[in-house]
Amino acid sequence: MPEISEILSTATSDVLETMFFTPVIAEAEAVGASPVAVLAARLSFSGAKQGTLAIRISAQAAGTIAASFLGEEAGEPPPEKIRDVICELANMICGSVLSRLDSEAHFHLGHPELVDPLELQSVEGTSRSFDIGDGEVAVLLHVDART
């Protein structure tokens, strides 16, 4: 069984490259709050394990990812579409991580919601930061120790 950080890394890279046509250039452990992070999304999950998965993302990276996902070549999508795409990114990474943690288990994913990036500063768990060239995506996984 791979380490959780390795699962987080593989799942996020896979989602970004396959669904968002955005290759990861480099990655590292995410430390503290990024000063350029302006968007964050979080969803909870329950079942065999329970906890939360959150992402925080720089404005530039959010625009790039949303444009790539939606196939908009004329420029950055409007803010409401960017927010929807970021929530979808969190949802996909969470599903991918959980199925890699235990493909035989049953999980229920909550609805992803935008949150204040500062709310994520105090979240304990495993985190990775991904450089996509146009900015940074950080993923934070918290698994309730009782599950």
Next chain:
Amino acid sequence: MPYNVMIVDDSPSMRTFVRRVIDLSGFEVSSCLDAANGVEALELLGEHAIDIILTDINMPRMNGEEFVRKLEEHEKFRLIPVVVVSTDSTHNRIRRMLELGARGYVVKPFSPEMLRNELERVLGAVNA
């Protein structure tokens, strides 16, 4: 042969993306309708001829499980093949959706080729 496709997902961005990936895959589409949940989809199915449905699971008002169950109960709609498109790749979930009546299952993340292969497999089985 081009097909009439329906995409059911509560995320407008995901609906746009699925449509885009279908086009990128080379799968021939005659018309493409979309709905934000099972309730909207059932309303549209009463008004339009659809060859294949792609649906998410987690949706408000009527989720994917309930939607597939409703389709199976309907004399006419039960003939339309359903492919589930979901982030949930746990074996239990896939088994459950197929038992309810879905004919195919595509796990996110997926490539255009993976989506096309599943659509063609399902339609091939239906038309065999």
